[in-house]
Amino acid sequence: MIPKLNIVPFVSVDHMMSLVLAKGVERFTVELAGYIEEDFRRWDMFDKTPRVASHSAEGVIELMPTSDGTHYGFKYVNGHPKNTREGRQTVTAFGVLSDVGNGYPVLLSEMTILTALRTAAMSALAARYLAPKGSRAMAIIGNGAQCEFQALAFKALLGIESVRLFDIDPEATKKAMTNLAGSGLTLEPCTSAEAAVQGVDIITTVTADKQNATILTDNMIGSGVHINAVGGDCPGKTELHRDILLRAGIFVEFEPQTRIEGEIQQLPAEHSVQELWKVIRGEAPGRADSHQITLFDSVGFAVEDFSALRYVRDSLTDTAFSTDLDLLADPDEPRDLFGMLLRHQKVAAAAP
Numbered sequence: 001m002i003p004k005l006n007i008v009p010f011v012s013v014d015h016m017m018s019l020v021l022a023k024g025v026e027r028f029t030v031e032l033a034g035y036i037e038e039d040f041r042r043w044d045m046f047d048k049t050p051r052v053a054s055h056s057a058e059g060v061i062e063l064m065p066t067s068d069g070t071h072y073g074f075k076y077v078n079g080h081p082k083n084t085r086e087g088r089q090t091v092t093a094f095g096v097l098s099d100v101g102n103g104y105p106v107l108l109s110e111m112t113i114l115t116a117l118r119t120a121a122m123s124a125l126a127a128r129y130l131a132p133k134g135s136r137a138m139a140i141i142g143n144g145a146q147c148e149f150q151a152l153a154f155k156a157l158l159g160i161e162s163v164r165l166f167d168i169d170p171e172a173t174k175k176a177m178t179n180l181a182g183s184g185l186t187l188e189p190c191t192s193a194e195a196a197v198q199g200v201d202i203i204t205t206v207t208a209d210k211q212n213a214t215i216l217t218d219n220m221i222g223s224g225v226h227i228n229a230v231g232g233d234c235p236g237k238t239e240l241h242r243d244i245l246l247r248a249g250i251f252v253e254f255e256p257q258t259r260i261e262g263e264i265q266q267l268p269a270e271h272s273v274q275e276l277w278k279v280i281r282g283e284a285p286g287r288a289d290s291h292q293i294t295l296f297d298s299v300g301f302a303v304e305d306f307s308a309l310r311y312v313r314d315s316l317t318d319t320a321f322s323t324d325l326d327l328l329a330d331p332d333e334p335r336d337l338f339g340m341l342l343r344h345q346k347v348a349a350a351a352p
């Protein structure tokens with residue numbers, strides 16, 4: 001069959017949900033983490049640039065491009081912490097994967113759900129290299145849109161068995177408890193961040209607030225804990241007290257972007273951090289010993305979204321989880337774009 005050059009497969013929100021549910025959330029995160037790990041192992045093949053951010057008083061809109069030389073991908077994503085008060089998501093996203101050889105898109109996909117899954121997969125993958133061996137208990141501070149995905153990814157990739165939950169809005173914690181009720185995780189709602197971190201091996205902070213917040217203070221962090229700091233991802237938007245950073249081994253995705261957006265924006269530029277891909281490739285040590293505090297200063301990097309788009313594209317084979325989108329103009333004679341317009345005018349005029 002001759003491929004229709006105008007058609008691009010489109011994965012809608014409905015289709016993404018069907019795909020995720022067909023696989024199961026846990027299997028999806030495990031497989032997606034595998035794709036991210038594979039791409040981090042070939043880190044040097046990727047074009048890398050800090051994302052292009054357009055800041056406003058209320059939030060940020062970002063473009064996240066990268067290419068491995070065969071495919072090019074980008075994600076459009078926003079971050080507007082006040083949105084939930086108006087019934088909108090804090091984070092929404094969509095993305096494109098293209099063929100570098102001819103520049104034609106090969107996939108257009110919703111990425112709001114996919115971002116939650118890829119962030120959770122990335123967090124759990126980093127924790128596999130950095131968290132204390134045998135971690136079974138975690139805290140999640142911030143029980144919004146990302147929360148349940150984080151819990152299930154850590155269950156699937158690390159064997160986490162119990163999750164302590166805290167949010168300044170008890171309704172958010174109640175929602176997460178309800179959604180995770182059948183997950184097999186032991187859940188404990190907590191009344192403060194201090195209470196939530198009691199006795200856990202891993203702490204995820206995934207709050208949304210456009211300020212330098214102090215979700216965790218130094219006295220809350222015992223030795224040997226792994227911190228997965230997800231919510232601090234913009235200039236002027238952090239979650240950890242600086243003193244924690246000074247005690248921790250810090251691991252990042254792409255250092256030039258994290259210097260701008262991550263917790264380490266609080267530190268001088270010469271403060272040493274380690275890019276995670278080197279740990280994954282075995283070229284740099286991960287956790288030094290059982291006493292070290294490790295921090296994954298997550299901001300979300302384009303390669304992870306590229307991996308996610310690549311995974312979705314591979315997962316679509318022999319499924320009905322996409323529609324054909326008439327996205328690209330495709331005249332019979334490539335240079336006769338105007339003629340195609342005129343022919344369409346005639347067809348439209350002749351239509352009853």
Ligand SMILES: NC(=O)c1ccc[n+]([C@@H]2O[C@H](COP(=O)([O-])OP(=O)(O)OC[C@H]3O[C@@H](n4cnc5c(N)ncnc54)[C@H](O)[C@@H]3O)[C@@H](O)[C@H]2O)c1
Pocket residue numbers: 079081084090091115116119141142143144145146147166167168169172206207208209213215229230231232233298299300301
């Ligand atoms: N690093 C990454 O790759 C990545 C990816 C996606 C989202 N994020 C970030 O993660 C954060 C959470 O995203 P979301 O979609 O879940 O947002 P959300 O708005 O759905 O949920 C955020 C939750 O944080 C809670 N919160 C705010 N301040 C708090 C505080 N001081 N203590 C405890 N809870 C508090 C809110 O009540 C809300 O329930 C955002 O800041 C977003 O930008 C990062």
